[in-house]
Amino acid sequence: MNNEQLKKIFAKNNQPAYRITQIRRAVFQAGISSFVEISTISKELREFLTKELDILSFSVKKILVAKDGFSIKALLELHDGFAIETVLLSSGIEKWSVCVSSQAGCVLNCQFCATGKNGFRRNLLAEEISDQVLFWRQYLKKEKGMDKISNIVYMGMGEPFLNWTEVKKSIEDLVDKNLFAFGSRSISISTAGITEGIILLAKEFPQVNLALSLHFATDEKRNKYMPVNNKYSLNDLKKALQDYFFKTNRQVFVEYIMLAGINDGETDAYELAKYLKSIGKRQLLHINLIRYNQTERGFEATSGNKVQIFKKYLENNGLSVSIRKSLGQEVFGACGQLAGK
Ligand code: SF4
Secondary structure, eight states, X not given: OOHHHHHHHHHHTTOOTHHHHHHHIIIIISOOSSGGGOTTSOHHHHHHHHHHOOSSSEEEEEEEEOTTSSEEEEEEEETTSOEEEEEEEEOSSSOEEEEOOSEEEOSSXXXXXXXXXXOEEEEXXXXXXXXXXXXXXXXXXXXXXXXXXXXXXXXXXXXXGXXXXXXXXXXXXXXXXXXXXXXXXXXXXXXXXXXXXXXXXXXXXXXXXXXXXXXXXXXXXXHHHOGGXXXXXXXXXXXXXXXXXXXXXXXXXXXXXXXXXXXXXXXXXXXXXXXXXXXXXXXXXXXXXXXXXXXTTOOOBOOXXXXXXXXXXXXXXXXXXXXXXXXXXXXXXXXXXXXXX
16 A cells, blocks of 8 residues: 555544544554454544555466465556555464565576566566565455464565665655554565665665575576576676674575586586675575476476485585475465566
8 A cells, every 4th residue: 555645645634633544554463354454443544545555566366276276376456557466374383475476577587487478578566576575465364264474575576675765765665663563674685786776775674684596606607598697797796795693793595406408417516605605694595496387488396316415515514505395386476486477
């Protein structure tokens, strides 16, 4: 919901400002789906707001729920007709994570990613980003009678650091005690390697988590499969990470999608260990090995056994590694699968 618009409507219609607090609380924290549900304001005001303001900045076109009920994807249509996707995921312990999109489409065209294949449409506005969280809060309340969103990850469609002005505003709303009231540490930003963004995050939100989608540890392979590397090389990334560690002393999550025959061999493990160790502060790096989720882009997932061998090699080099359980695959809501369909 657009807060500025709410303030303007109130100012224009001589409504007392304290009502704004009541409305915000109901919308952002109680997760109401319509103004009619706010019992603390008059009937006239409820009807007035219903006419003047939309709670969500998009309409919901489709919701796909996985059989186990723990991965749910929503296809959303923005006011100008562009489609985005957002995903709600749980590891099954009643704690939910929301994966938000920051752009409609993506310009970076990573070769393994369904979003990248469809090109870039436009940047999302701050409320179009934070409304994805609002939408899932409403959904959980309606469908499960509770709201246990514990994490928000900017890992949906788009590169957050290429839309930093609006992403920044959306984070400010998410941590605002009068709005969503999330802790900064429950928010993670994932980047394909925009170094200016990493430097800005360290400066402006040192408590927000950083995830780096690395996936390849030589410039040759990264240039080929992640064109962003032509502008921001591995050496540039190293410097940005060193700056990040210096300013925050916080852990960085290194994401590594395992693609059969492409980046999962012995040499790849050697190059990855060599590169990560060269950054320094290896105790602040945690590598997530991710099983590839099938898209139309034709890559195959590395076998489970090979993933284990890769993991062992990195661990033997003193690196901290997990194999990330791939959630959301069944609803095509997993990492790299969001195609706006
Ligand atoms: S992986 Fe991320 S950065 Fe790369 S094309 Fe897909 S959405 Fe863009």
